[in-house]
Amino acid sequence: MNAVAEVDAGSRVLSYAEAIREAMALAMEADPTVILMGEDIGVYGGAFQVTGDLIDRFGPDRVMDTPISELGGAGVAVGAALTGLKPIFEFQFSDFATLAMEQIVNQAAKLRYMLGGEASVPVVFRMPAGSGTGAAAQHSQSLEAWFAHVPGLKVIQPSTPADAKGMLLAALADPDPVLMFEHKLLYKMRGEVPPGHYTVPIGKAEVVRTGRDITIVAGAIMRHRAVEAAERLAADGIEVEVIDPRSLRPLDRDTILGSVRKTGRLVVVHEGVKSFGVGAEISAMVAESDAFDFLDAPIVRLGGAEAPIPYNPDLERAAVPQTDGIEAAVRAVMARAV
Amino acid sequence: MSQMSPDITPAADNRPHAIRAYAPEVLRDALRKMHLIRRFEEGAEDSYMRGLIHGTMHLSIGQEASAVASCLDLGPSDKITSTHRGHGHCIAKGADVGRMFAEFFGKETGYCRGRGGSMHIADIATGNLGANGIVGGGLPIAVGAALTAKRLGRPDVTVCFFGDGANNEGAFHEALNMAAIWRLPVVFVCENNQYGMSTSVARSTAVPRISDRAAAYSMPGVTVDGNDFSAVAEAVGTAVARARAGEGPSLVENLTYRWRGHSKSDRNRYRTKDEIEGWMARDPIARFERELIAHGILTEAEAEGIAAQAVAEVEAGIAFAKDSPAPDVTDVTRYVYAGAA
Numbered sequence: 001m002n003a004v005a006e007v008d009a010g011s012r013v014l015s016y017a018e019a020i021r022e023a024m025a026l027a028m029e030a031d032p033t034v035i036l037m038g039e040d041i042g043v044y045g046g047a048f049q050v051t052g053d054l055i056d057r058f059g060p061d062r063v064m065d066t067p068i069s070e071l072g073g074a075g076v077a078v079g080a081a082l083t084g085l086k087p088i089f090e091f092q093f094s095d096f097a098t099l100a101m102e103q104i105v106n107q108a109a110k111l112r113y114m115l116g117g118e119a120s121v122p123v124v125f126r127m128p129a130g131s132g133t134g135a136a137a138q139h140s141q142s143l144e145a146w147f148a149h150v151p152g153l154k155v156i157q158p159s160t161p162a163d164a165k166g167m168l169l170a171a172l173a174d175p176d177p178v179l180m181f182e183h184k185l186l187y188k189m190r191g192e193v194p195p196g197h198y199t200v201p202i203g204k205a206e207v208v209r210t211g212r213d214i215t216i217v218a219g220a221i222m223r224h225r226a227v228e229a230a231e232r233l234a235a236d237g238i239e240v241e242v243i244d245p246r247s248l249r250p251l252d253r254d255t256i257l258g259s260v261r262k263t264g265r266l267v268v269v270h271e272g273v274k275s276f277g278v279g280a281e282i283s284a285m286v287a288e289s290d291a292f293d294f295l296d297a298p299i300v301r302l303g304g305a306e307a308p309i310p311y312n313p314d315l316e317r318a319a320v321p322q323t324d325g326i327e328a329a330v331r332a333v334m335a336r337a338v
Numbered sequence: 339m340s341q342m343s344p345d346i347t348p349a350a351d352n353r354p355h356a357i358r359a360y361a362p363e364v365l366r367d368a369l370r371k372m373h374l375i376r377r378f379e380e381g382a383e384d385s386y387m388r389g390l391i392h393g394t395m396h397l398s399i400g401q402e403a404s405a406v407a408s409c410l411d412l413g414p415s416d417k418i419t420s421t422h423r424g425h426g427h428c429i430a431k432g433a434d435v436g437r438m439f440a441e442f443f444g445k446e447t448g449y450c451r452g453r454g455g456s457m458h459i460a461d462i463a464t465g466n467l468g469a470n471g472i473v474g475g476g477l478p479i480a481v482g483a484a485l486t487a488k489r490l491g492r493p494d495v496t497v498c499f500f501g502d503g504a505n506n507e508g509a510f511h512e513a514l515n516m517a518a519i520w521r522l523p524v525v526f527v528c529e530n531n532q533y534g535m536s537t538s539v540a541r542s543t544a545v546p547r548i549s550d551r552a553a554a555y556s557m558p559g560v561t562v563d564g565n566d567f568s569a570v571a572e573a574v575g576t577a578v579a580r581a582r583a584g585e586g587p588s589l590v591e592n593l594t595y596r597w598r599g600h601s602k603s604d605r606n607r608y609r610t611k612d613e614i615e616g617w618m619a620r621d622p623i624a625r626f627e628r629e630l631i632a633h634g635i636l637t638e639a640e641a642e643g644i645a646a647q648a649v650a651e652v653e654a655g656i657a658f659a660k661d662s663p664a665p666d667v668t669d670v671t672r673y674v675y676a677g678a679a
């Protein structure tokens with residue numbers, strides 16, 4: 001494992017997985033009520049090696065391997081959060097949160113409200129998500145929109161190592177349940193990560209790249225594909241503004257609407273299935289606002305195909321937006337006469 | 339559907355159950371399937387290393403007796419539900435290894451037309467309702483299949499394979515209870531290979547034997563040496579006969595071991611080399627083969643012939659898969675619904 005910098009030695013390059021691990025270690029050192037729960041997060045180190053060696057540092061009482069019991073495990077985390085612990089519950093794959101919907105949707109999300117504000121459920125669910133690993137239909141889904149539909153939950157989706165660390169620490173400080181979606185293709189991605197404790201606020205988008213011609217809103221792995229497409233387009237003089245929403249619920253309305261007012265064109269990209277997805281919400285938000293008056297072209301959404309994620313690698317690639325498709329969509333929007 | 343050999347002499351006969359109860363050709367075919375599973379798994383592993391197969395896979399090397407003996411009394415219209423570690427079950431139920439490899443290679447000729455891969459391998463025609471990417475996902479489905487048989491008055495039995503890890507899912511408990519209250523023709527076969535990924539049964543499960551859980555659902559529960567072909571055949575055979583006679587479900591626990599890691603990314607940090615080697619010394623195939631030779635069912639030369647035939651079948655299967663066409667990417671939304679593409 002990487003050495004965790006204990007001193008202010010400036011930013012280091014860490015992988016996304018290492019950045020999450022560093023955040024968990026910092027939180028556990030600072031707060032004895034923080035515990036980790038999940039399947040094979042102990043000696044195995046987690047299916048994606050995110051918890052790694054934390055079992056050696058914090059022991060099995062704080063890095064708890066659960067049986068393969070997602071509903072029960074998530075519910076135990078909710079109960080513990082309700083009564084004074086701060087559990088970070090790792091789903092081995094976010095697909096398996098479907099087995100725990102009861103506790104997430106009926107209990108965690110609603111307890112504060114149902115009890116008239118008298119209860120608090122400060123639990124964090126970690127959600128490895130997305131396709132691209134050949135794991136097929138039941139291990140590759142992007143279900144973040146399902147959870148973003150539920151009042152009482154917060155849904156975040158960091159796309160860089162620095163954001164992953166800062167947003168996880170923000171989620172831990174948050175008194176409400178937070179689901180952090182982690183795209184599996186990001187785990188090995190490396191980037192600068194500040195040392196020590198810091199938070200990246202939940203509900204604040206990042207303008208990754210500024211541009212005057214068109215806005216792309218894209219999170220998780222799609223942010224990186226959008227930036228790649230933007231760089232290609234810049235060579236042809238098309239200046240793309242790329243916005244990473246980072247947080248889906250709450251959504252940073254002001255940053256997105258401000259950008260659309262400036263560029264007058266919008267493409268929304270996500271991996272989750274297109275219909276009834278995050279893009280639908282963002283498009284409707286624009287259509288319902290005064291930013292609508294600034295649009296020079298219809299909004300375009302790119303999303304996952306209306307199908308489960310297939311196993312065959314070519315089909316799998318075809319099932320979700322790729323850089324070429326984003327580039328083509330931008331060109332098509334730009335080609336529309338004003 | 340067990341084929342009784344005509345010349346059994348029950349009183350003085352202390353040969354193993356399987357030797358007594360099944361015709362020599364049935365036993366030889368069972369050995370053939372066990373070899374085929376082993377070679378298939380090795381072929382799949384090798385193809386994965388060469389980059390011909392992507393994603394991940396869960397190999398069942400070491401568990402062949404459990405798969406084959408549990409399917410011994412099943413006919414083509416009987417059903418099984420399988421797991422992520424399901425290649426052996428698929429072959430035991432009668433699948434063609436060429437079409438299995440084609441699936442793993444993502445080809446249109448594969449059992450799932452390249453859409454499912456290893457974790458979703460199925461063969462509806464031979465009654466294999468499918469592997470499952472969801473631990474415990476097959477348990478209620480097996481109960482549903484048994485409900486169909488009962489409602490429609492069919493004699494079919496469903497054998498439901500699942501791992502030790504799955505016994506802690508709520509679905510396990512809900513499924514066993516419903517199977518019991520409705521007296522459905524289903525046999526729950528737990529392949530206890532000692533670990534669910536890295537978590538041992540002792541660390542995950544409150545009872546010492548998973549078969550102890552049968553008592554909570556008022557059904558017979560038995561634990562057997564899952565590497566002993568005859569012991570599995572006897573226990574599951576008894577349960578299948580009971581189910582077919584309308585007497586309801588049973589739980590059989592086969593104690594076994596997976597020689598390989600959980601999946602392609604396992605570093606085996608939770609078990610010792612000694613433990614793994616100890617279990618490899620209890621190879622279920624070598625044991626069954628020795629037994630058949632000792633009881634005059636098979637000669638050494640015939641045993642070698644069966645092993646060689648498995649190698650050839652796997653090679654031919656891989657060649658078929660390599661030569662098969664890939665799906666057309668424009669078909670990505672095909673098969674989501676019945677009817678049009």
Ligand SMILES: Cc1ncc(C[n+]2csc(CCOP(=O)(O)OP(=O)(O)O)c2C)c(N)n1
Pocket residue numbers: 039068070092096099396422423471472473474500501502503504505531533534535600
């Ligand atoms: C609902 C669900 N939870 C977790 C997983 C991840 N997972 C896949 S296999 C496995 C271990 C299963 O153990 P067991 O049932 O004993 O089967 P074995 O792998 O030993 O054959 C786990 C945790 C999953 N696929 N589905």
Ligand SMILES: [Mg+2]
Pocket residue numbers: 501502503529530531532533534535
């Ligand atoms: Mg197991």
